[in-house]
Amino acid sequence: MMRTLDGRSHPPAIDEETLTEEFLALGVGPGGVLLTHSSLRSLGPVRGESRAVVRALRAALGPEGTLVVPAFTPENSDTSRAYQQRIQGCTEQQVEELRRTMPPYDPRHTPALSMGRLAEEVRTLPEALRSDHPQTSFAAVGPLARMIVADHAPDCHLGERSPLARLYEEGAKVLLLGVGFASCTAFHLAEYRVADRPLPLQEYHCVVRVRGERTWWSYTDVALDDTDFALLGSSFERSATSVTAGAVGRAAARLFPLRDAVDYAVAWMTAHRPSRRPQA
Numbered sequence: 001m002m003r004t005l006d007g008r009s010h011p012p013a014i015d016e017e018t019l020t021e022e023f024l025a026l027g028v029g030p031g032g033v034l035l036t037h038s039s040l041r042s043l044g045p046v047r048g049e050s051r052a053v054v055r056a057l058r059a060a061l062g063p064e065g066t067l068v069v070p071a072f073t074p075e076n077s078d079t080s081r082a083y084q085q086r087i088q089g090c091t092e093q094q095v096e097e098l099r100r101t102m103p104p105y106d107p108r109h110t111p112a113l114s115m116g117r118l119a120e121e122v123r124t125l126p127e128a129l130r131s132d133h134p135q136t137s138f139a140a141v142g143p144l145a146r147m148i149v150a151d152h153a154p155d156c157h158l159g160e161r162s163p164l165a166r167l168y169e170e171g172a173k174v175l176l177l178g179v180g181f182a183s184c185t186a187f188h189l190a191e192y193r194v195a196d197r198p199l200p201l202q203e204y205h206c207v208v209r210v211r212g213e214r215t216w217w218s219y220t221d222v223a224l225d226d227t228d229f230a231l232l233g234s235s236f237e238r239s240a241t242s243v244t245a246g247a248v249g250r251a252a253a254r255l256f257p258l259r260d261a262v263d264y265a266v267a268w269m270t271a272h273r274p275s276r277r278p279q280a
Helices: 016-026 049-061 081-086 092-101 117-123 145-149 163-169 186-193 229-239 258-272
Strands: 033-038 066-070 138-141 173-177 201-210 213-222 244-248 251-257
Touching: 016 049, 016 244, 033 049, 033 117, 049 066, 049 117, 066 117, 066 145, 117 138, 138 145, 145 163, 163 186, 163 258, 173 258, 186 229, 186 258, 229 258, 251 258
Parallel strands: 033 066, 033 173
Antiparallel strands: 066 138, 173 251, 201 213, 244 251
8 A cells, every 4th residue: 555645545556567467367368359348447546547458458459359449429419318418407598509519420539428538548549440320339449440340330329230240240258347237238239139029219310410511310220228237237147157257456347258248138138128019
């Protein structure tokens, strides 16, 4: 423990080399593809902060490994929870002004404000590539980055024409670093794959740029629902032998194959979510 001038004790900051060793011990291996959800704060003090954590992850993955993070931008939509929370208490005039000034999605520059510092660290790397979806993009670095983020259909958040399906095909692993299964984006792919019922749909609106002009765009996609992901994840962890739990720094961490999580979620949703019949 280190002591400050006021006599209080503080834990020493963890360094990049120790983080790399702990990622390797957890099971992050050379040459893998890794989708990471994280809370940097949960790690405790880190020497070098988010930059050191990303370097440690990439060191564990090695030069042939690919690191992927969600780079979602719900702030540019008026159908997202982030937007609804933002306009609470606003007057009609204030809401109109907000809508008028919301910037269109730009994959090169739009920050992923709600995704955390680690995701932003990856997104802003000079070599990072990002998918084109205006609300649920992913950023990636590594040999498979271009293949993973390419061709993300603008009307498919997290389904078969999204990076999640590519990650499934490539046998990626998911790292939950200081966050729980409620943050497990991979479960959303299962929502598109539940086959015994019609998909619940929703109309989404967001700000994009078309032929250089800022415009509001509407599209229909699956009505995503993460309200039961914590319960689903708890069931998955109890049932699966492929979930590795450990500690990285002061953070609780879980590592597991994305394919196992999605396949389990399809069966779980089929059994636990009510059937949705098409509207007349």
